[in-house]
Amino acid sequence: MSGLKAENKNKRYYRFSTYLKEKFGCRVYKVCVDAGFGCPNRDGKKGAKGCIYCNTAGFTGSAAGEERICEQIKTGMERVRRKYSADKFMVYFQPNTNTYGKISKLKKTYSAVRAFPDVAGIAVGTRPDCINEEILKLLNEFTYDYEVWIEYGLQSIHDKTLEFINRGHSYDDFLDAFNLTRKYKEINICVHVILGLPGENSSDMMDTADEMGRLKPEGIKIHPLHVMKRTRLETIYREGGYWPLSFDDYINTAVGFLERLNPETVIQRLSADCRGGNLLAPGWIKNKNKLLSCINKLMERENRYQGRLYAG
Numbered sequence: 152m153s154g155l156k157a158e159n160k161n162k163r164y165y166r167f168s169t170y171l172k173e174k175f176g177c178r179v180y181k182v183c184v185d186a187g188f189g190c191p192n193r194d195g196k197k198g199a200k201g202c203i204y205c206n207t208a209g210f211t212g213s214a215a216g217e218e219r220i221c222e223q224i225k226t227g228m229e230r231v232r233r234k235y236s237a238d239k240f241m242v243y244f245q246p247n248t249n250t251y252g253k254i255s256k257l258k259k260t261y262s263a264v265r266a267f268p269d270v271a272g273i274a275v276g277t278r279p280d281c282i283n284e285e286i287l288k289l290l291n292e293f294t295y296d297y298e299v300w301i302e303y304g305l306q307s308i309h310d311k312t313l314e315f316i317n318r319g320h321s322y323d324d325f326l327d328a329f330n331l332t333r334k335y336k337e338i339n340i341c342v343h344v345i346l347g348l349p350g351e352n353s354s355d356m357m358d359t360a361d362e363m364g365r366l367k368p369e370g371i372k373i374h375p376l377h378v379m380k381r382t383r384l385e386t387i388y389r390e391g392g393y394w395p396l397s398f399d400d401y402i403n404t405a406v407g408f409l410e411r412l413n414p415e416t417v418i419q420r421l422s423a424d425c426r427g428g429n430l431l432a433p434g435w436i437k438n439k440n441k442l443l444s445c446i447n448k449l450m451e452r453e454n455r456y457q458g459r460l461y462a463g
């Protein structure tokens with residue numbers, strides 16, 4: 152990876168679109184697929200309650216079903232090609248835990264991309280406690296033909312937070328998964344973190360940022376926590392036990408986070424999506440363009456950029 156070049160400091164952070172253009176020389180866009188996987192944090196294996204903010208209907212709104220993977224890839228590619236004039240695609244197995252199944256099922260699922268010559272890569276979203284050597288070997292096989300990303304939901308490095316939000320894994324579990332994955336040099340790691348988690352102050356969030364700087368994953372997704380209907384967070388919010396970050400606080404915190412990352416870590420996301428009328432608060436997450444524009448403006452105004460406070 153080339154990272155944020157000195158002459159590109161005006162770009163302020165290393166965008167995924169820039170990375171994809173550098174890597175493939177054309178427009179590459181993600182196509183999200185719901186392969187019908189479950190989640191051990193919802194089905195009873197980990198206690199059945201799930202993360203307190205989880206409402207999987209808010210993720211894609213697509214009908215689940217492993218039988219329809221090819222159809223989803225096909226229609227997703229058509230839609231994205233029309234909307235963004237995309238040339239190539241990265242199939243993103245997104246909702247739930249996409250390594251949670253028998254190895255034969257995983258192989259069949261990921262192999263669906265082989266029917267589509269314009270697919271350049273795959274991204275697999277999962278939990279740190281749902282990975283093992285066998286699955287990584289399978290993903291590694293795909294690196295001969297595709298760009299491969301594994302996306303680990305972490306959210307915070309603080310165990311007290313992970314416990315409160317009922318992630319069902321610890322930070323050490325994440326480190327084990329991260330280090331195991333690092334044995335496979337061709338597999339890129341993207342880490343998901345959430346800003347504004349209950350009980351976390353700015354210093355807690357910057358600890359997570361510093362740690363992500365130290366670990367140097369190839370990519371990171373940063374989300375503001377938002378309250379969706381039919382979640383346990385909804386109850387906590389309605390009882391006055393949680394209030395989301397304000398727009399300004401999120402912008403400031405996200406910029407501080409970016410400053411602590413290695414300049415070569417690709418920023419895959421700085422906003423959140425919530426479809427299907429599931430959003431309760433904060434309303435500002437719906438205006439993604441304004442959010443990204445304000446992050447840029449703040450960075451320009453104060454001459455801040457990704458890696459400025461990177462501890463190296």
Ligand code: SF4
Pocket residue numbers: 190191192193200201202204205206207246247248278304318
């Ligand atoms: S790991 Fe993902 S799918 Fe599972 S309960 Fe948490 S948010 Fe929901």
